[in-house]
Amino acid sequence: MKTSGGSDAAKRRAGESAAEAVTDGDVVGLGTGSTAAHAIRAIGRRVNAGLDVRGVPTSFASRRLARERGIPLVDLDAVFDPVASREAPASDGGTGIDVAIDGADQIADTAIIKGGGAAHAREKVVAAAADRFLVVVDPTKVVDVLDRSVPVEVLPDARATVARTIRRIGGEPILREATRKDGPVVTDNGNLVLDCDFGEIDDPDPLATRLASIPGVLEHGLFVGLANEIHLGNDEGVEIRDCPSS
Numbered sequence: 001m002k003t004s005g006g007s008d009a010a011k012r013r014a015g016e017s018a019a020e021a022v023t024d025g026d027v028v029g030l031g032t033g034s035t036a037a038h039a040i041r042a043i044g045r046r047v048n049a050g051l052d053v054r055g056v057p058t059s060f061a062s063r064r065l066a067r068e069r070g071i072p073l074v075d076l077d078a079v080f081d082p083v084a085s086r087e088a089p090a091s092d093g094g095t096g097i098d099v100a101i102d103g104a105d106q107i108a109d110t111a112i113i114k115g116g117g118a119a120h121a122r123e124k125v126v127a128a129a130a131d132r133f134l135v136v137v138d139p140t141k142v143v144d145v146l147d148r149s150v151p152v153e154v155l156p157d158a159r160a161t162v163a164r165t166i167r168r169i170g171g172e173p174i175l176r177e178a179t180r181k182d183g184p185v186v187t188d189n190g191n192l193v194l195d196c197d198f199g200e201i202d203d204p205d206p207l208a209t210r211l212a213s214i215p216g217v218l219e220h221g222l223f224v225g226l227a228n229e230i231h232l233g234n235d236e237g238v239e240i241r242d243c244p245s246s
Contacts, residue, residue, distance in 0.1 A: 007235060008034075010138035011103075014233030015039035017240065018101045018134040021229075024052050027079055029126035030066055031102025032059040032119040035136045035233075039101045044069025056097055058126050059119035060188055076126065100130035104137050105221070106148045107230065110243040111204040115151025115221030118176070118187045124219055124226075132228045139234055146204055149195040150211070151176070151221040156192050158216025163194060165214050169207075171196040191218055 015038025022028055022043055030040050040055075040062060047053060047070050055071045056079060057063035066073055079097055102123055106113040112135060114120045127133045152173070154162045163173040173194040176185040184192050201207060201222075208222040230241040 007138065009235055010233040011035040011136075012038045012233070013238050014136040014138060014231045015101070016042040017231045017233065017238040018136045018229075019043045019046070021099060021132075021134060022046070022051070022053060022101075023098075026053045026098040027074065027096065028053050028055050029097050029100025029102070029130050029133075030055045030057045030062045030071070031100065031123060031126075031136075032062045032117045033103040035103035035138065036062065036101060037065055039136055040065050040071070041069055044071050047071050056100075056126055058102065058123045059117065061117070061119075076122075076129070080129075097126060097130040099132045099134060100127050101134045101136060102127060104135050104141050104223075106143055106146055107135065107137055107141055108143050108146045108204075110225065110227050110230075111146060111201075112223040112227060113146055113148045113150060113221050114223055115153075115193070118151065118153070118185050118193050120151055120221040120223075121153050121187065121189060121191075121219035124223060127223065127226050133226050134229045134231060135227045136231045136233070139232065142232065146201040147199060149174070149197045150201075150207075152194045152196050152211060153187055153189070153191045153218040153220070154194055155216050155218065156190075159192055159194070162214055162216045166194065166196050166211075169210055171198045173197075189218065 019039045019042035054074045104112045105116045166173045176193040211220040232239045
């Protein structure tokens with residue numbers, strides 16, 4: 001269920017714009033998806049030119065790309081507690097993530113739906129932990145009202161009970177099936193994903209709270225009040241929108 005659409009030029013401009021916000025010594029959250037990948041490539045070019053940063057990947061895919069591009073990586077635990085990991089401490093001494101850069105499947109104002117790549121659990125942890133969260137998108141992702149299905153990562157044994165609760169609160173859950181293998185999509189965390197259609201989501205905050213309270217839900221794809229900046233790429237340039245987080 002990865003999001004399609006949007007020109008590659010617009011995505012590249014958005015990703016490269018956010019990558020310019022990274023400064024020497026930063027610990028950087030590295031998002032997942034085609035637009036975030038442009039940011040990772042741009043950071044990699046700056047690392048090759050001498051920039052000193054460490055990256056915290058949000059998925060197997062972002063970890064692989066960062067390694068290919070020569071970006072030093074650090075585990076999330078080591079960023080906040082260097083003693084908890086055998087990896088080298090973060091360049092700022094283990095005080096946190098300075099900036100996280102990630103894409104979105106859909107964005108309305110400052111509310112975001114993510115999870116098309118089934119990496120939203122770790123993406124949200126990294127975004128929430130960062131001092132600044134920069135969202136990189138092309139115009140096809142920007143809407144007035146959120147209306148995409150909300151990905152919900154669930155424990156495999158809780159799939160049926162979670163689906164029942166989601167129906168009770170007005171959603172229609174569908175188990176995400178893999179496209180090139182038999183059976184469902186399995187996340188990097190070993191869980192399943194329910195894509196939950198709620199129609200138009202006029203007020204995402206209470207829905208986000210309700211989904212988070214369902215036993216068996218690891219994480220959902222509504223990101224509310226987390227973004228600090230939106231880097232909106234288009235075929236001519238980039239519009240940067242400030243959106244102070246709550």
